[in-house]
Amino acid sequence: MTAPTPQDFTEATRWRRRPRPTFAWTAQVVTGVLLLVLLTVHMVAQHFLVPEGLRGYAQVVAWLRNPVVFTLEALLLVAVSWHAMAGVHAIMLDLGLRGRTERIVAAVLGYVMVATIVYGLWLLYMIAFRSPHP
Amino acid sequence: MRRPQPHWGEATKPRRVSRWLDPRGRHLGTLAFILNRLTALGLVAYLYLHLAILGTLLRGPQAWDSLVELFRRPLFLALDVLLIAGLAFHGLNGLRMALVGSGLLVNRHKALLAAAGILTGLVTLVAAVRIFG
Numbered sequence: 068m069t070a071p072t073p074q075d076f077t078e079a080t081r082w083r084r085r086p087r088p089t090f091a092w093t094a095q096v097v098t099g100v101l102l103l104v105l106l107t108v109h110m111v112a113q114h115f116l117v118p119e120g121l122r123g124y125a126q127v128v129a130w131l132r133n134p135v136v137f138t139l140e141a142l143l144l145v146a147v148s149w150h151a152m153a154g155v156h157a158i159m160l161d162l163g164l165r166g167r168t169e170r171i172v173a174a175v176l177g178y179v180m181v182a183t184i185v186y187g188l189w190l191l192y193m194i195a196f197r198s199p200h201p
Numbered sequence: 202m203r204r205p206q207p208h209w210g211e212a213t214k215p216r217r218v219s220r221w222l223d224p225r226g227r228h229l230g231t232l233a234f235i236l237n238r239l240t241a242l243g244l245v246a247y248l249y250l251h252l253a254i255l256g257t258l259l260r261g262p263q264a265w266d267s268l269v270e271l272f273r274r275p276l277f278l279a280l281d282v283l284l285i286a287g288l289a290f291h292g293l294n295g296l297r298m299a300l301v302g303s304g305l306l307v308n309r310h311k312a313l314l315a316a317a318g319i320l321t322g323l324v325t326l327v328a329a330v331r332i333f334g
Contacts, residue, residue, distance in 0.1 A: 088303070096299040103292045110285065115331050120278070121269045124262035151245045158238055187252060194258045 091153055098150040105143040112136075131195035144187040152180040233294055233314050240291040247284060275333075282329045289324040293317035 112130070114120055122130060131137055156176050164172060227235075257264050271277065297313040300306050306313060 099295050099299060103296065106288060120332060121272055123269060124265040127258060147248060151248055154241045155245060190255055
């Protein structure tokens with residue numbers, strides 16, 4: 068089999084020869100796009116809609132008790148946790164992490180992601196619905 | 202013949218993170234990639250700091266409202282602007298990387314980077330005016 072010449076790599080063949088995207092890459096792109104929308108809503112709501120710039124306690128509780136806001140914040144938490152840990156994993160791979168060490172680091176990052184989501188959801192629930200200081 | 206990759210814990214020493222900070226002989230796209238990685242690490246650190254700070258809400262209105270008073274000081278407001286700049290650059294440059302990585306607009310990657318830079322500047326400017334205004 069002969070090596071391909073530069074002429075073989077036209078735009079069309081280059082597209083066809085592209086490796087298929089991995090699940091990790093696709094998930095990173097999907098969560099990234101989702102975060103662009105959710106973080107814009109989050110930042111605008113936190114900084115630009117409140118007269119003094121930051122919400123006081125009563126305003127935060129009232130804001131999070133809105134079911135739409137609660138759902139969006141929960142979705143933001145899941146997306147950001149996945150995107151962050153998958154991103155750290157990608158950086159580790161870039162730095163040459165391979166083999167058994169890579170598998171251990173990937174597992175630890177997975178546990179950290181789950182712990183972050185569980186803690187964040189618990190925090191959201193407690194603030195919104197179990198606040199002892201209404 | 203291609204040399205095998207060094208493996209952490211298995212073969213030779215890993216690549217140094219400090220190489221990321223060396224701008225010599227880099228293409229613009231590579232610099233943007235490195236900046237994306239650095240903003241990513243900063244944003245991950247901020248995520249956990251943010252979650253820890255939000256825990257103050259469980260301690261009641263007095264604890265939270267005094268913290269909000271602290272965060273209304275100019276230094277913290279400036280850090281807010283820096284955060285928004287980091288988020289905007291990471292998001293917009295990340296979108297560019299996703300498009301180029303998916304084989305879309307590959308020939309326009311420099312224009313996309315310029316657009317990401319301009320939009321980041323605009324978003325940061327609007328945020329600074331709104332936060333300090």
